[in-house]
Amino acid sequence: MLSSRWTMLLVLFLARTAMGFQFQSVASVSPLLVRDFAMDLALLGTLIGAWMLPGAVIAIPSGVLGGRFGDKRVALFGLLLMVIGSALTAGAGEFATALIGRIVSGTGAVLLNVLLAKMVADWFGERNLATAMGILVVSWPVGIGLALVVLGPLAVTTSWKLALQTSTAVCVAAMLLVASIYRDPARAVRKTSPTTQPTSSLTRKELAFASLSGAVWATYNTAYIIVVSFAPLLLVDRGLPVGNAALVASAATWPLVVSIPFGGILADRTGRGDAIMHGCFIAMAVCIPFMLMVPSPLLMLAIIGLAVGPAAGIIMALPARVLRPESRGLGMGVYYTWYYVAMAVLPGIAGWCRELSGFAAAPLIFASLLLSVAIACALLFRRLEKTPARIAL
Numbered sequence: 271m272l273s274s275r276w277t278m279l280l281v282l283f284l285a286r287t288a289m290g291f292q293f294q295s296v297a298s299v300s301p302l303l304v305r306d307f308a309m310d311l312a313l314l315g316t317l318i319g320a321w322m323l324p325g326a327v328i329a330i331p332s333g334v335l336g337g338r339f340g341d342k343r344v345a346l347f348g349l350l351l352m353v354i355g356s357a358l359t360a361g362a363g364e365f366a367t368a369l370i371g372r373i374v375s376g377t378g379a380v381l382l383n384v385l386l387a388k389m390v391a392d393w394f395g396e397r398n399l400a401t402a403m404g405i406l407v408v409s410w411p412v413g414i415g416l417a418l419v420v421l422g423p424l425a426v427t428t429s430w431k432l433a434l435q436t437s438t439a440v441c442v443a444a445m446l447l448v449a450s451i452y453r454d455p456a457r458a459v460r461k462t463s464p465t466t467q468p469t470s471s472l473t474r475k476e477l478a479f480a481s482l483s484g485a486v487w488a489t490y491n492t493a494y495i496i497v498v499s500f501a502p503l504l505l506v507d508r509g510l511p512v513g514n515a516a517l518v519a520s521a522a523t524w525p526l527v528v529s530i531p532f533g534g535i536l537a538d539r540t541g542r543g544d545a546i547m548h549g550c551f552i553a554m555a556v557c558i559p560f561m562l563m564v565p566s567p568l569l570m571l572a573i574i575g576l577a578v579g580p581a582a583g584i585i586m587a588l589p590a591r592v593l594r595p596e597s598r599g600l601g602m603g604v605y606y607t608w609y610y611v612a613m614a615v616l617p618g619i620a621g622w623c624r625e626l627s628g629f630a631a632a633p634l635i636f637a638s639l640l641l642s643v644a645i646a647c648a649l650l651f652r653r654l655e656k657t658p659a660r661i662a663l
Contacts, residue, residue: 275393283409288444290413295437298421299430321376325610332384333603345385349445351378360434388602391590404534404583411526480601482651483588484608489644492616493637500633525575533580543584550581555641
């Protein structure tokens with residue numbers, strides 16, 4: 271059983287790596303796409319962001335579908351949609367077709383993303399949950415990093431179409447891997463016997479748990495995304511060349527590969543997950559506004575990257591540790607709905623803050639305020655967790 275669950279985690283890790291690889295594929299070949307489709311940057315941003323668009327609508331049904339038809343089947347269907355969408359985008363001759371392909375891909379990715387977290391929770395619900403979730407989460411930056419390294423140079427030497435077809439091939443490989451190797455844990459099968467079938471409803475307390483933990487995940491992630499999205503522009507305002515600004519901004523990404531799994535391991539070994547999580551939030555909130563005030567933004571961005579990572583697996587473990595196995599899929603759907611809505615709305619508000627105030631660091635201050643919301647929601651989650659069942663929501 272021990273070796274089986276780590277094998278299953280590896281399979282799910284590789285599937286989620288393919289998801290990150292696909293998300294980044296369009297951005298990796300963007301100069302060539304802009305040239306061939308005669309797009310402006312607004313349309314390019316729309317094409318990149320369309321991948322996230324279905325999440326606000328599909329996340330909750332994803333959990334319900336997993337309970338009804340089986341997690342593995344729905345995850346495989348999500349991977350199939352990712353393959354179809356990627357092929358559409360790669361073969362597109364105009365913007366509209368590429369946009370449809372990205373929406374189809376994003377729909378499949380939502381199905382996959384929600385269920386991957388639930389599947390890991392099924393295997394690791396009894397021990398090492400934060401470690402397993404941390405390892406799963408780090409697959410996303412690994413996929414993005416691989417796409418940056420592989421697809422850009424490949425597109426330049428061949429074509430952007432071939433580069434995007436490479437993303438299609440990666441998704442096909444992930445689908446075959448999950449189909450041939452992954453299986454549900456025996457205890458999950460037992461717990462979904464006729465007496466405990468997957469449910470299409472949550473108790474009020476479970477809904478509160480899923481919403482509070484989802485709000486923590488949403489605000490934490492959005493704060494980080496605001497930093498890495500606005501950092502190049504802010505650094506250019508400080509006088510850095512565009513290419514150098516992008517390189518410096520990437521310093522907030524690479525430490526995640528180490529700091530995310532480290533945080534999960536540390537939480538499981540010490541039992542101090544809440545303290546580690548809150549420490550990360552406070553460190554991020556303090557460091558982010560000072561990014562433009564220190565002599566070395568590169569060092570500060572690297573510190574932010576180190577501060578961000580340890581909390582990720584701990585946050586992902588929050589809903590999994592309190593939701594019943596039979597309601598876990600729906601609960602994770604609620605959890606991810608908060609994430610997708612926040613990712614769609616809050617970065618725009620950060621940009622609006624800068625336009626309205628004329629203050630270059632306004633998006634960074636907004637990101638710090640989001641971390642204050644994350645702390646408040648995490649404290650409410652912990653308080654609710656301690657509430658006796660007889661007076662629970």
